[in-house]
Amino acid sequence: MKKSVFLGTVAGATMLAGAAMAGTLDDVKARGELICGSNTGLTGFGTPDASGNWVGFDVDLCRAIAAAVLGDGSKVKFVPTTGETRFTALQSGEVDVLVRNSTWTFSRDTELALDFVAVNYYDGQGFMVKKDLGVSSAKELDGATVCIQTGTTTELNLADFFKQNNISYTPVTVADDSEAQRQYLAGACDAYTTDASGLAASRATMPDADNHIILPEIISKEPLGPVVRHGDSNWGDVVRWTYYALLIAEEKGITKANVEEMAGSSTDEEVKRLLGVSGDMGPKIGLDNAAFKNAIAAVGNYGEIFAANIGEGTTINLARGLNALWTQGGLQYAPPFR
Amino acid sequence: MAMVTDAPKESFRLSMLIYDSRYRAVTIQVIVLLLVGLFFAWLLNNTAQNLAARGKEFNFGFLWARAGYDINQQLIPYTNDSTHFRALLVGLLNTLVVAILGCILATFLGVVIGVLRLSKNWLVGRLMTVYVEVFRNVPLLLWILLSYVIFSETMPEPKAFRLTDDMIAAGEEPAASKILFGTVAITNRGTSIPAPLFDRSLGSVDLGFVSINLTALATILVLIGSIWANRRLLASARATQEATGIRPVVWWKSLLILFGPFIALMIALGLHFELPELKGFNFQGGIQVAHSFTALLIALVLYTAAFIAEIVRAGILAISRGQSEAAFALGLRPGRTMNLIILPQALRVIIPPLISQYLNLTKNTSLGIAVSYLDLRGTLGGITLNQTGRELECMLLMMLIYLTISLIISALMNLYNQTVQLKAR
Incomplete structure (x- = not known):
């Protein structure tokens, strides 16, 4: 948010303070860099690698947006945010977009004056316990101590779940995933609860991953997705359609490798519009016509991003499940690009 | 004969506001006041505009909504x-219990x-010099983390x-056992201590949002009596x-x-202890004291005690x-000299800086x-703030509460200071 403040004193004291909001899209273009709110470190979703480059499922979406707006997927600055600081960072204009395993809820959408523009991962809250605890269901956790990240929806779901099942627990509130892991591994809590994907990611980094199991119960719906400030619809559209472009790319078989070839040879009208070969879809939301082609060229389609960061075969080893395309029985569905 | 005439009446001119020393001081104060007023007006205006720009409103209604989260102590x-307000009270009491115990122990x-x-x-x-220098020269946060880590990493799991x-069949003993004749269990999560229970409890009186425990009240009254x-x-x-000239023997009466x-009351109420199992x-039963509490209290006490030690030393050296x-x-022995002669006089020097240490300790609980x-900070300024998104309201309220606590401590200590001050006669 750009803010200009005029201070004027006329005949004693008269003061005018004016805050003007320019569009986030213009700000990003003027800056030449996208500022993306990311996780403080969740393997597979958003974390710096050994050489300090941010990698992950959420990170790739940020890069796709940067590629669409600026033509270069590397022009992103990542600002790590915790569960507590993330929404304030977005509201105050510290970040342009928040892609950080954030659950879309009614009160966040309305009261917090945010807009969730899409769901890039359909998730649910689960529990992880050590195998030798001998627990096979979350309902057996009566009296357990549970590590929980503060400032999250999971904190509230946890309270509801235990109340509904008439069992008790002791919460240990932690700030982020790494602290939760430390407490959990040190035995300060019997169970660690967060989004199931987060648990899988967390388990993947544990030295003794095989000794931990994720309990079968999924106690909530956690649609995770990119968030923008309420009131800047144009920027919301940019983020939303960049994401959908990645989905459509998977649907149409456009990959990072063949995007140029598809642009040249495809006869599918939707593909041509998406890749900017025909029509003027990009300029309609203030982007280049090749914006979405750039996004796909930078990070690949949704399926590629999923497979590379968190899919089967990676350490996190998550199945597509609900996140398969709608054509394959999942929930990922993009509106038509026309 | 000289005529005494009145000095010619000077008419007031605007320039006198600056050049006339009679008015200058007032002029400067008025200008500064105006600037301060403007600054705050700008601050308020800016806040209001930014709130409006984000579509947020300023009200404390959220305090009466369901909190939805759990608190472990x-x-x-x-x-x-x-409600969130109840959570605020729980948090406030948790702050106060650490602050009060901390001040006393420190x-x-x-x-x-x-x-x-x-x-x-x-x-x-x-040795005492080393203690003071080590504790007051390392940041408090590190002491808190250190004492917490010592508890959580070295103590056995439940x-x-x-x-x-x-294990009974094999004749083995558990890896860890309770201490103090099997009454206290220290795990890596917390300390479980026996809880006092009463067979013939006096019950409690409900006063709307607080209920007063009559058993505790009776105990306190008996002790004060x-x-x-x-x-x-x-x-x-x-x-x-x-x-x-002869001091009667009173120690056994005392x-x-x-x-x-106290013992009579406890027997009358049927006191017994519930052991943690x-x-x-x-561990269930008994009272569970989380290590976060213990670690925070220990670190605060050790850290603040180092400062208080220096204040006490300065006070004694001032005599x-x-x-x-x-x-x-x-013919007074050194111990009695200290208790009867030195410390009572040193208190005059000690109390004022001691107030600051109490205030520091209280604020450091955050x-x-x-x-x-x-x-x-954890309830109102942490979870409530996060779940409701009411940063401004929560922060202002929290500042106001800390301010109030500090002012109350300050006022109480100033009252006490007046009683030990040198009486000017």
């Missing part, structure tokens, strides 16, 4: 169905260390206390001593008055040597967030 009944420890630092015993004096049938009676006894003993009524994942020499000349201690 509650001094008053609280469930996730309670004072005791600080006075002992301050006095010992002046000890003629070389080793004791140096399951280490478990004795299974297989005993202490008052004991003071009367000692005062009469002193009167006898001053009148006749003990009887101090502890007799390992059930399921954790002239002649005072102790005179006391020794009268660092408990580092070990997930859910005090006021």
